[in-house]
Amino acid sequence: MPPESDRVPASLRRKVAQRAQQLCEYCRCPETFSPDSFTIDHIQPRQLGGATTPENLAWACFGCNGRKFTKTVSIDPLTGEVVPLFNPREQIWDEHFVWSEDTTRLIGRTSCGRATVEALTLNRAGVINLRRLLASAGLHPPK
Secondary structure (H helix, E strand, O other): OOHHHOOOOHHHHHHHHHEEEEEEOOOOHHHHHHOOEEEEEOOOOOOHHHOOOOEEEEEEHHHHHHOOOOOOOEEOOOOOOEEEOOOOOOOOOOHHHEEEEOOEEEEEEEEHHHHHHHHHHOOHHHHHHHHHHHHHHOOOOOO
């Protein structure tokens, strides 16, 4: 368990989750259907000086959070450039990502989007399967 000073207060966790509408702010999977609980992501990692403030926190599934870890940049697979990862507090999700025609895959629209899709493996098999099931029930993509 992290030291008390590293813990995010429960009230702040609830605020971050509500702001995200209980969706992972990266892969957009709903917490309701996740086999794992969600967690707080420090967009600018604490190890790199990031603060535990609402402006630096995102709601994330463990798959995305674990892959992001302390990353803040990655390589755009199209251009080979090192670019910042998507920041849900400063950027608009729909400007950087679009759903594939069958809504099971995320496609990066921008260098930031493409780098984030690759770095966080936003199209991992389990997530695609969940999206497919949710779409068949009319619960995907999220509004």
